[in-house]
Amino acid sequence: MIEHTQSYVKKNPRLYHILVLVVFLTIYGCATPIAPTGGPPDKEAPRVTETFPVPGTTNFTGDTFEFQFSEFIQRSSVSQNINVEPDLDLEYRIKWKKKKLSITFLDPLPDSTTVILTLGGEITDTKRNKMGRPLTVAVSTGPEIDEGTVTGKIKEAESGRSADGAKVLLYREPFDFSKKATYQAETDTSGEFNFAYLREGTYRAIYVDDRNRNKIWEQGLEDAQPFSKELIELEKAGGDTLDVLYINKPDTIAPRLLGVGLFSSNRLRLRFNENIKIQEGADISVLDTLGEEFSSGYVLYNSQKDPFVAYAQSSNELGLSQEYGIRVNGITDAAGNRAVTEDVIFEGSTQADTTIQRIISHETKNGISPTQSVEVVYAAPIQDPMILDSIVVIEGDVSFDDWPAIEVINNRLFVDPQGTWIEGLTYQFLVWSPNSRRRQLYTPEIWDEVELGDLILKAANRDSGEVFSVSLENESIAFSVDTVFTDSLLIQNLPPVNYTLKVFIDRNSNNRWDQGIPFPFKAPEPYYIQQGVQIRQGFASEIIMQF
Structure with missing residues:
Protein backbone atom coordinates (compact mmCIF):
# COMPACT_ATOMS: atom_id res chain seq x y z
CA MET A 1 0.00 0.00 0.00
CA ILE A 2 2.82 2.42 0.87
CA GLU A 3 4.68 1.53 -2.35
CA HIS A 4 1.48 2.14 -4.37
CA THR A 5 0.96 5.60 -2.79
CA GLN A 6 4.56 6.60 -3.38
CA SER A 7 4.28 5.47 -7.01
CA TYR A 8 1.09 7.55 -7.46
CA VAL A 9 2.77 10.65 -6.02
CA LYS A 10 5.74 10.26 -8.40
CA LYS A 11 3.46 9.88 -11.43
CA ASN A 12 0.95 12.64 -10.49
CA PRO A 13 2.73 15.08 -8.15
CA ARG A 14 0.67 18.13 -9.11
CA LEU A 15 -2.70 16.37 -8.72
CA TYR A 16 -1.62 14.89 -5.38
CA HIS A 17 -0.74 18.28 -3.91
CA ILE A 18 -3.97 19.78 -5.17
CA LEU A 19 -5.93 17.04 -3.36
CA VAL A 20 -3.99 17.64 -0.12
CA LEU A 21 -4.71 21.37 -0.36
CA VAL A 22 -8.44 20.74 -0.91
CA VAL A 23 -8.62 18.48 2.17
CA PHE A 24 -6.78 21.09 4.26
CA LEU A 25 -9.07 23.92 3.18
CA THR A 26 -12.14 21.80 3.87
CA ILE A 27 -11.02 21.05 7.43
CA TYR A 28 -9.95 24.65 8.02
CA GLY A 29 -13.27 26.00 6.80
CA CYS A 30 -15.20 23.92 9.34
CA ALA A 31 -13.17 25.04 12.34
CA THR A 32 -13.40 28.22 14.41
CA PRO A 33 -10.91 30.72 12.93
CA ILE A 34 -8.26 31.99 15.32
CA ALA A 35 -7.35 35.67 15.34
CA PRO A 36 -3.66 36.60 14.96
CA THR A 37 -1.71 36.49 18.21
CA GLY A 38 0.59 39.15 19.63
CA GLY A 39 -0.01 42.65 20.99
CA PRO A 40 -2.05 43.67 24.07
CA PRO A 41 -4.84 41.35 25.32
CA ASP A 42 -8.13 41.68 23.42
CA LYS A 43 -10.81 42.71 25.95
CA GLU A 44 -13.25 44.28 23.47
CA ALA A 45 -16.67 42.65 23.22
CA PRO A 46 -17.68 41.37 19.78
CA ARG A 47 -20.48 43.27 18.07
CA VAL A 48 -22.63 42.89 15.00
CA THR A 49 -21.67 45.51 12.43
CA ASN A 248 -33.42 36.45 45.26
CA LYS A 249 -31.55 33.25 44.54
CA PRO A 250 -31.80 31.87 48.04
CA ASP A 251 -29.03 29.67 49.38
CA THR A 252 -31.05 27.10 51.29
CA ILE A 253 -28.32 24.47 51.51
CA ALA A 254 -26.95 24.22 55.03
CA PRO A 255 -23.20 23.94 55.62
CA ARG A 256 -22.33 20.36 56.48
CA LEU A 257 -19.69 19.16 58.89
CA LEU A 258 -17.26 16.91 57.03
CA GLY A 259 -14.98 15.85 59.83
CA VAL A 260 -13.65 16.46 63.33
CA GLY A 261 -9.98 16.36 64.24
CA LEU A 262 -8.56 16.48 67.76
CA PHE A 263 -5.42 18.40 68.67
CA SER A 264 -5.82 17.19 72.25
CA SER A 265 -8.42 15.58 74.45
CA ASN A 266 -10.23 18.95 74.64
CA ARG A 267 -9.42 20.90 71.46
CA LEU A 268 -11.40 20.15 68.28
CA ARG A 269 -10.99 21.20 64.67
CA LEU A 270 -14.30 21.30 62.78
CA ARG A 271 -14.07 21.19 58.97
CA PHE A 272 -17.14 22.14 56.90
CA ASN A 273 -17.96 21.89 53.20
CA GLU A 274 -18.20 25.67 52.77
CA ASN A 275 -17.11 28.91 54.41
CA ILE A 276 -18.80 29.54 57.73
CA LYS A 277 -19.57 32.35 60.17
CA ILE A 278 -19.40 32.17 63.94
CA GLN A 279 -22.30 33.83 65.71
CA GLU A 280 -21.98 35.37 69.15
CA GLY A 281 -22.27 32.72 71.87
CA ALA A 282 -21.71 29.77 69.51
CA ASP A 283 -21.35 26.49 71.42
CA ILE A 284 -21.06 22.74 70.95
CA SER A 285 -22.37 19.57 72.57
CA VAL A 286 -20.27 16.40 72.38
CA LEU A 287 -22.51 13.33 72.29
CA ASP A 288 -21.93 9.77 73.40
CA THR A 289 -22.85 6.72 71.31
CA LEU A 290 -26.44 6.91 72.58
CA GLY A 291 -26.81 10.50 71.42
CA GLU A 292 -26.76 11.90 74.94
CA GLU A 293 -24.64 14.92 75.84
CA PHE A 294 -21.25 13.85 77.17
CA SER A 295 -19.71 17.30 77.34
CA SER A 296 -20.61 20.89 76.64
CA GLY A 297 -18.19 23.26 74.97
CA TYR A 298 -17.81 26.45 72.99
CA VAL A 299 -16.48 27.64 69.66
CA LEU A 300 -13.13 29.40 69.89
CA TYR A 301 -12.79 31.09 66.51
CA ASN A 302 -13.09 30.77 62.75
CA SER A 303 -9.84 30.19 60.87
CA GLN A 304 -8.79 33.25 58.85
CA LYS A 305 -6.64 31.15 56.53
CA ASP A 306 -9.29 28.45 56.04
CA PRO A 307 -12.70 30.11 56.53
CA PHE A 308 -14.42 26.71 56.34
CA VAL A 309 -12.68 25.61 59.57
CA ALA A 310 -13.67 26.37 63.17
CA TYR A 311 -11.87 25.50 66.39
CA ALA A 312 -13.77 24.51 69.52
CA GLN A 313 -13.09 23.55 73.14
CA SER A 314 -14.72 20.68 75.02
CA SER A 315 -15.29 21.12 78.75
CA ASN A 316 -14.57 17.43 79.46
CA GLU A 317 -11.68 15.36 78.16
CA LEU A 318 -12.56 13.08 75.25
CA GLY A 319 -10.90 9.77 76.01
CA LEU A 320 -8.98 7.61 73.58
CA SER A 321 -10.81 4.68 71.92
CA GLN A 322 -14.15 6.31 72.62
CA GLU A 323 -16.46 7.36 69.79
CA TYR A 324 -18.37 10.63 69.88
CA GLY A 325 -20.83 12.67 67.88
CA ILE A 326 -21.26 16.41 67.94
CA ARG A 327 -23.95 19.07 67.74
CA VAL A 328 -23.18 22.75 67.10
CA ASN A 329 -25.16 25.91 67.70
CA GLY A 330 -24.35 29.33 66.28
CA ILE A 331 -22.38 28.25 63.19
CA THR A 332 -23.92 29.30 59.86
CA ASP A 333 -22.98 30.06 56.29
CA ALA A 334 -23.14 33.55 54.78
CA ALA A 335 -26.84 33.05 53.99
CA GLY A 336 -27.64 32.21 57.62
CA ASN A 337 -28.25 28.48 57.13
CA ARG A 338 -27.44 26.58 60.31
CA ALA A 339 -24.69 23.99 60.15
CA VAL A 340 -25.63 20.30 59.96
CA THR A 341 -23.50 17.80 61.90
CA GLU A 342 -25.42 14.51 61.71
CA ASP A 343 -23.61 11.24 60.98
CA VAL A 344 -20.16 12.57 61.90
CA ILE A 345 -18.38 10.19 64.30
CA PHE A 346 -14.89 10.77 65.69
CA GLU A 347 -12.59 9.21 68.25
CA GLY A 348 -11.18 10.83 71.36
CA SER A 349 -7.52 11.46 72.12
CA THR A 350 -5.08 11.44 75.02
CA GLN A 351 -2.66 13.82 73.35
CA ALA A 352 -1.64 16.82 75.41
CA ASP A 353 -2.67 20.24 74.11
CA THR A 354 0.34 21.80 72.38
CA THR A 355 -1.52 24.82 70.99
CA ILE A 356 0.65 27.92 71.08
CA GLN A 357 -1.34 30.62 72.83
CA ARG A 358 -1.45 33.67 70.57
CA ILE A 359 -3.63 36.54 69.45
CA ILE A 360 -5.93 35.57 66.58
CA SER A 361 -7.76 38.85 65.96
CA HIS A 362 -8.88 42.10 67.51
CA GLU A 363 -12.08 44.09 66.96
CA THR A 364 -10.49 47.54 66.87
CA LYS A 365 -9.07 48.12 63.39
CA ASN A 366 -12.23 49.70 61.97
CA GLY A 367 -13.02 51.97 64.92
CA ILE A 368 -15.23 51.62 67.99
CA SER A 369 -18.07 53.59 69.52
CA PRO A 370 -17.79 55.52 72.84
CA THR A 371 -19.37 52.61 74.75
CA GLN A 372 -17.87 49.68 72.83
CA SER A 373 -15.35 47.27 74.36
CA VAL A 374 -11.93 46.50 72.93
CA GLU A 375 -12.13 42.77 72.13
CA VAL A 376 -9.10 40.54 71.59
CA VAL A 377 -9.50 36.89 70.51
CA TYR A 378 -6.89 34.32 71.59
CA ALA A 379 -6.20 30.88 70.16
CA ALA A 380 -7.00 29.00 73.38
CA PRO A 381 -8.88 29.58 76.64
CA ILE A 382 -7.28 32.40 78.60
CA GLN A 383 -5.65 30.84 81.67
CA ASP A 384 -2.23 32.51 81.83
CA PRO A 385 -2.38 35.27 84.50
CA MET A 386 0.26 37.18 82.54
CA ILE A 387 -2.39 38.09 79.95
CA LEU A 388 -4.44 39.97 82.53
CA ASP A 389 -1.54 41.27 84.61
CA SER A 390 0.21 42.80 81.59
CA ILE A 391 -2.67 44.92 80.29
CA VAL A 392 -1.91 48.64 80.14
CA VAL A 393 -4.47 51.26 79.13
CA ILE A 394 -3.06 54.65 78.14
CA GLU A 395 -5.71 57.35 78.45
CA GLY A 396 -4.30 60.48 76.89
CA ASP A 397 -0.99 60.96 78.73
CA VAL A 398 -1.91 58.78 81.70
CA SER A 399 -1.08 55.05 81.90
CA PHE A 400 -3.12 52.54 83.89
CA ASP A 401 -1.76 49.09 84.69
CA ASP A 402 -4.74 48.36 86.96
CA TRP A 403 -7.63 49.14 84.65
CA PRO A 404 -10.71 47.96 86.56
CA ALA A 405 -13.03 47.11 83.65
CA ILE A 406 -11.49 43.91 82.25
CA GLU A 407 -13.45 40.76 81.47
CA VAL A 408 -12.49 37.29 80.19
CA ILE A 409 -14.98 34.98 78.49
CA ASN A 410 -13.38 31.70 77.38
CA ASN A 411 -10.74 32.77 74.83
CA ARG A 412 -11.88 36.38 74.51
CA LEU A 413 -10.50 39.37 76.37
CA PHE A 414 -12.66 42.48 76.79
CA VAL A 415 -11.34 45.85 77.93
CA ASP A 416 -14.43 47.88 78.74
CA PRO A 417 -14.81 51.65 79.09
CA GLN A 418 -15.70 53.05 82.50
CA GLY A 419 -19.07 54.20 81.27
CA THR A 420 -17.75 55.73 78.03
CA TRP A 421 -14.35 56.45 76.56
CA ILE A 422 -13.61 60.11 77.39
CA GLU A 423 -14.32 62.38 74.46
CA GLY A 424 -11.29 64.06 72.93
CA LEU A 425 -8.71 61.69 74.42
CA THR A 426 -6.61 59.19 72.51
CA TYR A 427 -6.59 55.66 73.91
CA GLN A 428 -3.87 53.07 73.50
CA PHE A 429 -4.02 49.47 74.69
CA LEU A 430 -1.04 47.24 75.43
CA VAL A 431 -2.12 43.58 75.40
CA TRP A 432 0.10 40.58 76.12
CA SER A 433 1.05 38.39 73.15
CA PRO A 434 2.21 35.04 74.63
CA ASN A 435 3.96 33.70 71.54
CA SER A 436 6.13 36.81 71.07
CA ARG A 437 6.52 37.38 74.85
CA ARG A 438 5.81 41.07 74.51
CA ARG A 439 2.89 43.47 74.59
CA GLN A 440 0.97 44.23 71.41
CA LEU A 441 -0.05 47.88 70.92
CA TYR A 442 -3.53 48.78 69.66
CA THR A 443 -4.62 52.36 68.99
CA PRO A 444 -8.23 52.19 67.83
CA GLU A 445 -10.15 55.10 66.45
CA ILE A 446 -12.83 55.94 69.01
CA TRP A 447 -15.70 57.92 67.59
CA ASP A 448 -16.70 60.76 69.88
CA GLU A 449 -20.35 61.73 70.04
CA VAL A 450 -19.68 64.80 67.90
CA GLU A 451 -18.29 62.47 65.21
CA LEU A 452 -21.41 60.33 65.06
CA GLY A 453 -24.20 61.02 62.61
CA ASP A 454 -27.91 60.41 62.13
CA LEU A 455 -29.95 58.91 59.31
CA ILE A 456 -33.50 59.90 58.38
CA LEU A 457 -35.53 57.50 56.24
CA LYS A 458 -38.69 58.49 54.35
CA ALA A 459 -40.74 56.68 51.73
CA ALA A 460 -42.08 58.56 48.72
CA ASN A 461 -45.58 58.03 47.34
CA ARG A 462 -46.59 55.29 49.75
CA ASP A 463 -49.84 54.78 51.65
CA SER A 464 -49.71 55.88 55.27
CA GLY A 465 -49.88 53.05 57.74
CA GLU A 466 -47.73 50.65 55.72
CA VAL A 467 -45.09 48.90 57.83
CA PHE A 468 -41.50 49.25 56.60
CA SER A 469 -38.90 46.76 57.79
CA VAL A 470 -35.37 48.23 57.91
CA SER A 471 -31.92 46.63 57.99
CA LEU A 472 -28.81 48.85 58.22
CA GLU A 473 -25.46 47.13 58.60
CA ASN A 474 -21.71 47.38 58.26
CA GLU A 475 -19.93 44.04 58.64
CA SER A 476 -16.46 45.54 59.10
CA ILE A 477 -17.46 47.08 62.45
CA ALA A 478 -19.94 44.34 63.39
CA PHE A 479 -22.76 46.90 63.46
CA SER A 480 -26.38 46.42 62.47
CA VAL A 481 -29.81 47.92 63.09
CA ASP A 482 -33.05 46.02 62.54
CA THR A 483 -36.29 47.90 63.16
CA VAL A 484 -39.64 48.91 61.64
CA PHE A 485 -41.43 52.20 61.00
CA THR A 486 -44.59 53.51 59.34
CA ASP A 487 -44.07 57.10 58.15
CA SER A 488 -40.44 58.07 58.80
CA LEU A 489 -37.52 56.85 60.89
CA LEU A 490 -34.64 58.60 62.66
CA ILE A 491 -31.61 56.42 63.49
CA GLN A 492 -29.22 58.29 65.77
CA ASN A 493 -25.56 58.08 66.83
CA LEU A 494 -24.25 56.10 63.88
CA PRO A 495 -20.48 55.67 63.38
CA PRO A 496 -19.32 57.63 60.29
CA VAL A 497 -18.79 54.71 57.90
CA ASN A 498 -20.56 53.28 54.84
CA TYR A 499 -23.61 51.07 55.35
CA THR A 500 -25.87 48.79 53.35
CA LEU A 501 -29.53 49.76 53.67
CA LYS A 502 -32.33 47.28 52.94
CA VAL A 503 -36.01 48.17 53.34
CA PHE A 504 -39.17 46.29 52.42
CA ILE A 505 -42.88 46.70 53.07
CA ASP A 506 -43.96 43.79 55.25
CA ARG A 507 -47.50 43.43 53.97
CA ASN A 508 -48.19 40.05 55.56
CA SER A 509 -46.38 40.83 58.87
CA ASN A 510 -44.16 37.74 58.74
CA ASN A 511 -40.93 39.71 59.39
CA ARG A 512 -39.28 38.70 56.11
CA TRP A 513 -39.27 39.89 52.53
CA ASP A 514 -41.49 37.80 50.24
CA GLN A 515 -40.44 37.69 46.59
CA GLY A 516 -43.87 36.74 45.26
CA ILE A 517 -45.31 33.71 43.46
CA PRO A 518 -46.03 33.55 39.69
CA PHE A 519 -48.92 31.10 39.98
CA PRO A 520 -51.27 31.58 41.64
CA PHE A 521 -50.19 35.20 41.37
CA LYS A 522 -48.87 36.90 44.47
CA ALA A 523 -46.99 40.15 43.93
CA PRO A 524 -43.54 40.61 45.47
CA GLU A 525 -43.39 42.90 48.47
CA PRO A 526 -41.91 46.33 47.57
CA TYR A 527 -38.17 46.29 48.19
CA TYR A 528 -35.35 48.85 48.35
CA ILE A 529 -31.60 48.45 48.70
CA GLN A 530 -28.79 51.00 48.69
CA GLN A 531 -25.11 50.23 49.07
CA GLY A 532 -22.59 52.76 50.33
CA VAL A 533 -24.90 54.84 52.54
CA GLN A 534 -22.46 57.38 53.96
CA ILE A 535 -23.03 58.78 57.44
CA ARG A 536 -21.44 62.21 57.86
CA GLN A 537 -19.96 63.32 61.15
CA GLY A 538 -22.29 65.58 63.10
CA PHE A 539 -24.98 65.65 60.40
CA ALA A 540 -28.30 63.98 59.72
CA SER A 541 -28.39 62.36 56.27
CA GLU A 542 -31.77 61.90 54.63
CA ILE A 543 -32.81 59.19 52.19
CA ILE A 544 -36.13 59.33 50.37
CA MET A 545 -36.83 55.84 49.11
CA GLN A 546 -38.57 55.18 45.81
CA PHE A 547 -40.16 51.73 45.64
Missing part, protein backbone atom coordinates in the same frame (compact mmCIF):
# COMPACT_ATOMS: atom_id res chain seq x y z
CA GLU A 50 -24.25 44.69 9.77
CA THR A 51 -27.39 42.59 9.36
CA PHE A 52 -29.47 41.37 6.45
CA PRO A 53 -32.31 42.03 6.35
CA VAL A 54 -32.24 45.31 8.31
CA PRO A 55 -34.47 45.44 11.41
CA GLY A 56 -38.00 46.57 10.63
CA THR A 57 -38.14 45.16 7.10
CA THR A 58 -41.68 44.51 5.86
CA ASN A 59 -42.95 42.21 3.10
CA PHE A 60 -39.91 39.99 3.67
CA THR A 61 -39.93 36.98 1.33
CA GLY A 62 -36.49 35.51 1.97
CA ASP A 63 -35.42 32.61 4.17
CA THR A 64 -31.94 33.71 5.35
CA PHE A 65 -30.72 36.12 8.04
CA GLU A 66 -27.08 37.27 7.95
CA PHE A 67 -24.97 38.80 10.73
CA GLN A 68 -21.53 40.32 10.15
CA PHE A 69 -19.40 40.36 13.34
CA SER A 70 -16.51 42.65 14.24
CA GLU A 71 -14.46 39.71 15.59
CA PHE A 72 -13.97 36.04 14.88
CA ILE A 73 -16.64 34.24 16.90
CA GLN A 74 -16.33 31.13 19.06
CA ARG A 75 -18.77 29.18 16.94
CA SER A 76 -19.68 26.69 19.65
CA SER A 77 -21.19 29.58 21.67
CA VAL A 78 -23.76 30.46 19.01
CA SER A 79 -26.18 27.53 18.71
CA GLN A 80 -27.49 27.87 22.28
CA ASN A 81 -27.87 31.64 21.88
CA ILE A 82 -30.22 31.84 18.90
CA ASN A 83 -33.85 32.58 19.71
CA VAL A 84 -36.70 32.73 17.17
CA GLU A 85 -40.03 34.26 18.23
CA PRO A 86 -42.87 33.74 18.37
CA ASP A 87 -42.32 30.01 18.83
CA LEU A 88 -43.02 28.76 15.30
CA ASP A 89 -41.23 25.39 15.47
CA LEU A 90 -39.18 26.36 12.43
CA GLU A 91 -35.98 24.46 11.75
CA TYR A 92 -32.95 26.32 10.48
CA ARG A 93 -29.38 25.73 9.32
CA ILE A 94 -26.28 27.65 10.47
CA LYS A 95 -23.47 28.49 8.08
CA TRP A 96 -20.26 30.46 8.59
CA LYS A 97 -18.04 32.40 6.22
CA LYS A 98 -15.18 33.97 8.19
CA LYS A 99 -16.91 36.53 10.48
CA LYS A 100 -20.34 36.25 8.85
CA LEU A 101 -23.10 34.08 10.32
CA SER A 102 -25.96 32.93 8.09
CA ILE A 103 -29.15 31.41 9.50
CA THR A 104 -31.36 29.81 6.85
CA PHE A 105 -34.88 28.57 7.62
CA LEU A 106 -35.72 25.23 6.05
CA ASP A 107 -39.45 26.00 5.77
CA PRO A 108 -41.20 29.14 4.50
CA LEU A 109 -41.94 31.82 7.10
CA PRO A 110 -45.68 32.22 7.86
CA ASP A 111 -47.58 34.96 6.07
CA SER A 112 -48.33 38.35 7.69
CA THR A 113 -46.25 37.55 10.78
CA THR A 114 -43.63 39.54 12.67
CA VAL A 115 -40.65 37.21 13.06
CA ILE A 116 -38.05 38.11 15.69
CA LEU A 117 -34.57 36.58 15.64
CA THR A 118 -32.33 37.32 18.66
CA LEU A 119 -28.66 36.57 19.24
CA GLY A 120 -28.04 36.22 23.00
CA GLY A 121 -25.45 38.20 24.91
CA GLU A 122 -23.57 35.02 25.89
CA ILE A 123 -22.06 34.70 22.41
CA THR A 124 -18.27 35.07 22.69
CA ASP A 125 -15.37 35.78 20.40
CA THR A 126 -12.29 33.56 20.22
CA LYS A 127 -10.83 35.46 23.21
CA ARG A 128 -13.94 34.59 25.28
CA ASN A 129 -15.21 38.16 25.37
CA LYS A 130 -19.02 38.15 25.61
CA MET A 131 -21.31 40.26 23.44
CA GLY A 132 -23.06 41.34 26.64
CA ARG A 133 -26.05 43.00 24.99
CA PRO A 134 -28.43 40.78 22.98
CA LEU A 135 -29.11 41.76 19.35
CA THR A 136 -32.57 41.53 17.82
CA VAL A 137 -33.61 41.63 14.17
CA ALA A 138 -37.34 41.69 13.46
CA VAL A 139 -39.01 41.50 10.06
CA SER A 140 -42.57 41.13 8.87
CA THR A 141 -43.77 38.86 6.11
CA GLY A 142 -46.70 41.25 5.66
CA PRO A 143 -47.09 44.99 5.01
CA GLU A 144 -47.02 45.94 8.73
CA ILE A 145 -44.67 45.10 11.58
CA ASP A 146 -45.76 44.89 15.22
CA GLU A 147 -44.32 47.73 17.32
CA GLY A 148 -45.37 47.05 20.92
CA THR A 149 -42.69 47.10 23.64
CA VAL A 150 -42.25 45.90 27.22
CA THR A 151 -39.11 46.94 29.11
CA GLY A 152 -37.80 46.45 32.63
CA LYS A 153 -34.80 45.98 34.85
CA ILE A 154 -33.66 43.19 37.18
CA LYS A 155 -31.33 43.56 40.17
CA GLU A 156 -29.94 41.16 42.76
CA ALA A 157 -31.79 41.54 46.05
CA GLU A 158 -28.75 40.78 48.20
CA SER A 159 -26.34 43.27 46.65
CA GLY A 160 -28.45 45.65 44.59
CA ARG A 161 -26.22 44.99 41.58
CA SER A 162 -27.65 44.63 38.09
CA ALA A 163 -28.46 41.03 37.19
CA ASP A 164 -26.66 40.15 33.96
CA GLY A 165 -28.02 37.35 31.77
CA ALA A 166 -31.32 36.88 33.64
CA LYS A 167 -34.10 35.29 31.59
CA VAL A 168 -37.58 36.84 31.36
CA LEU A 169 -40.42 34.84 29.82
CA LEU A 170 -43.37 36.70 28.30
CA TYR A 171 -46.68 34.89 27.75
CA ARG A 172 -49.50 36.12 25.54
CA GLU A 173 -53.07 35.40 26.58
CA PRO A 174 -54.28 32.66 27.04
CA PHE A 175 -51.61 31.86 29.64
CA ASP A 176 -50.25 28.35 30.09
CA PHE A 177 -47.04 28.13 32.15
CA SER A 178 -46.65 24.45 31.28
CA LYS A 179 -45.93 25.38 27.65
CA LYS A 180 -43.20 27.41 26.00
CA ALA A 181 -43.34 31.15 26.54
CA THR A 182 -44.38 33.23 23.55
CA TYR A 183 -41.31 35.44 23.88
CA GLN A 184 -38.07 35.43 25.84
CA ALA A 185 -35.71 38.29 26.74
CA GLU A 186 -32.34 38.37 28.46
CA THR A 187 -30.94 41.17 30.61
CA ASP A 188 -27.80 42.94 29.44
CA THR A 189 -24.86 43.99 31.63
CA SER A 190 -26.94 46.86 33.08
CA GLY A 191 -29.72 44.45 34.07
CA GLU A 192 -32.14 45.83 31.48
CA PHE A 193 -34.34 43.75 29.18
CA ASN A 194 -36.48 44.72 26.24
CA PHE A 195 -39.31 43.01 24.39
CA ALA A 196 -39.94 44.70 21.05
CA TYR A 197 -42.14 44.14 18.01
CA LEU A 198 -45.08 42.86 20.07
CA ARG A 199 -48.67 42.55 18.89
CA GLU A 200 -51.40 44.29 20.82
CA GLY A 201 -52.90 42.08 23.52
CA THR A 202 -52.64 40.97 27.14
CA TYR A 203 -49.35 39.58 28.46
CA ARG A 204 -47.73 38.24 31.62
CA ALA A 205 -44.00 38.43 32.39
CA ILE A 206 -42.03 36.34 34.89
CA TYR A 207 -38.36 35.90 35.70
CA VAL A 208 -37.26 32.25 35.37
CA ASP A 209 -33.90 30.64 36.07
CA ASP A 210 -34.29 28.76 32.78
CA ARG A 211 -31.27 26.50 33.14
CA ASN A 212 -32.14 24.15 30.29
CA ARG A 213 -33.03 27.07 27.99
CA ASN A 214 -36.28 25.56 26.80
CA LYS A 215 -38.42 28.67 27.45
CA ILE A 216 -40.57 26.66 29.88
CA TRP A 217 -40.89 27.29 33.61
CA GLU A 218 -40.16 23.87 35.13
CA GLN A 219 -42.19 24.35 38.30
CA GLY A 220 -40.54 22.80 41.33
CA LEU A 221 -37.17 22.64 39.56
CA GLU A 222 -36.49 26.22 38.45
CA ASP A 223 -36.75 29.40 40.51
CA ALA A 224 -39.26 31.93 39.23
CA GLN A 225 -40.55 35.32 40.38
CA PRO A 226 -43.38 37.53 39.17
CA PHE A 227 -43.21 41.25 38.52
CA SER A 228 -45.38 43.56 40.61
CA LYS A 229 -47.85 43.93 37.73
CA GLU A 230 -49.72 40.73 36.91
CA LEU A 231 -51.23 41.72 33.55
CA ILE A 232 -49.70 43.90 30.85
CA GLU A 233 -52.23 45.45 28.47
CA LEU A 234 -50.66 46.53 25.18
CA GLU A 235 -52.45 48.60 22.60
CA LYS A 236 -51.26 48.67 19.01
CA ALA A 237 -47.69 50.09 18.95
CA GLY A 238 -48.05 50.68 22.71
CA GLY A 239 -45.41 50.24 25.40
CA ASP A 240 -45.09 49.46 29.09
CA THR A 241 -42.22 49.67 31.59
CA LEU A 242 -42.28 47.27 34.52
CA ASP A 243 -41.06 48.09 38.03
CA VAL A 244 -37.56 46.96 38.95
CA LEU A 245 -37.60 43.30 39.93
CA TYR A 246 -35.27 42.21 42.73
CA ILE A 247 -34.43 38.55 42.34
